[in-house]
Amino acid sequence: MEIALILLGAVLCFLRVEAQCRDGWLTFHNNCYLFSRDKASWGESAAICNVFHSHLAIIESAEENSFLKSELDHLHGGSSSAAYWLDGSDIEVEDIWRWSSTGQKITYLNWAANQPNNGHESNCMCLYGGLSFNMADEHCSTSYNYICEISADDAGEILG
Ligand SMILES: [Ca+2]
Ligand SMILES: [Ca+2]
Numbered sequence: 674m675e676i677a678l679i680l681l682g683a684v685l686c687f688l689r690v691e692a693q694c695r696d697g698w699l700t701f702h703n704n705c706y707l708f709s710r711d712k713a714s715w716g717e718s719a720a721i722c723n724v725f726h727s728h729l730a731i732i733e734s735a736e737e738n739s740f741l742k743s744e745l746d747h748l749h750g751g752s753s754s755a756a757y758w759l760d761g762s763d764i765e766v767e768d769i770w771r772w773s774s775t776g777q778k779i780t781y782l783n784w785a786a787n788q789p790n791n792g793h794e795s796n797c798m799c800l801y802g803g804l805s806f807n808m809a810d811e812h813c814s815t816s817y818n819y820i821c822e823i824s825a826d827d828a829g830e831i832l833g
Contacts, residue, residue, distance in 0.1 A: 701740045705828045707821040715797035718758045718819035727823035728774035729760035745806045753802030758819040761798030784808045
């Protein structure tokens with residue numbers, strides 16, 4: 674039994690080491706993130722992420738939120754008018770925010786002060802540079818940057 678557990682542990686370690694993000698993607702806690710250079714509407718951004726078998730970024734913890742915010746501060750020198758689309762929306766029911774890719778209600782929320790504030794006009798979630806890259810609701814048709822995310826287990830180089 675002990676040997677079986679040790680072997681299982683060794684296999685899991687091996688798999689963990691094997692999981693790597695492709696060039697251009699940043700790694701955090703076994704997930705890979707792509708920060709776009711181009712801008713697109715929320716729907717176009719989601720479609721582009723899908724082309725790469727990923728989805729718009731889903732923030733599930735304060736740690737993940739801090740990682741993304743610090744990367745955006747790094748990219749933009751701490752203050753910016755840029756904004757980056759996330760996977761969240763309240764398109765289906767006003768004021769009920771879900772991660773669109775999974776349908777899950779959003780449990781971790783870190784809205785900027787006075788956000789969300791645009792009601793039916795704004796149904797898509799972004800990290801807004803003018804609000805220290807905290808969460809804001811925005812018009813889904815606006816062209817912004819976007820962050821794609823994929824599990825490192827699904828994103829590795831195809832070998833052989
Ligand atoms: Ca809304
Ligand atoms: Ca807003």
